[in-house]
Amino acid sequence: MKREALALEVTSVVLGACREFLVNEGFVELLPVVLAPVTDPLRTTPEWATITAYGRPWYLTRSMIFHKQAAVRVHPKIFCFSPNVRLEPVERAHSGRHLFEFVQLDLEVREATRDEVMDLGERLLLHVLSEVREACGQALRAWGREVPHYPRPFPRISWHEARREFGEDFEVELSRRAKTPVWLVDFPISEREFYDREDPERPGILRDMDLLYPEGFGEALSGGEREYEAHRIKRRILGQGLSLEAYGPLLALAEDGLFPSAGFGIGVERLVRFICGFAHVAETRLFPRVPGQDALL
């Protein structure tokens, strides 16, 4: 089978396996939101994509974080295959991990803890690997790739511990050395966005996490518990030098009442890249959007 066809088959099995797993866990699927009056601040991606419609600007969604927080007011377990547009700096074109349009499986659970969504994430990933092994194992083997088995639970290391042990480039180093997926937990408040919940028992430390793939494939997912109380959200927005007006729609929701929740987003192209053992996420898409590069179609 051609590489491009294999990537399509794996992607299709991945999407089906995620849906099947989550529906069995009691989740409902939301249709994606592409245009929004407010979107993820993502301070590491400073450029914004907007369009003007009906006399006002709309953001192309960078993630559905705020929509997820709003959606769990209606249903306790939600997920979405969410297309995101992020104008990544051109130097990220060669990271192997960045597109400027990609899809993440974004999910959120009302009143869940970080540990609960970490457990869910592990089971989801292992289910996906097992379904892909069954459906595409042979085709992948023909390309020299074996779908791996991993024991659970995956190991955890705190952000501070990882930095101490592996230095400045700890994420790269940790992913390169890992033999199984590994959790990076407890990021310092300065490293993340305002919506990740600060640990009430450990000021300055967040109740959040990333999952890193082994073999140097890097970040798989990011998530955590969320700030949901209006006064805390306000303090966090101001603490990052952002304006309260810009996040007016979120603050209005929070004043009205948000639930505590936890969730994560896992990049579909990065997952397929890892499964196929490809060098670049662009190889997983028929119509990739690589920062700074033109597209044929």
Ligand code: AMP
């Ligand atoms: P974030 O909340 O920023 O961590 O995004 C959620 C997930 O989406 C990440 O963990 C990645 O798997 C994936 N992702 C983020 N940015 C990109 C990108 N530029 N291209 C492809 N996948 C991405």
Ligand code: MG
């Ligand atoms: Mg991330």
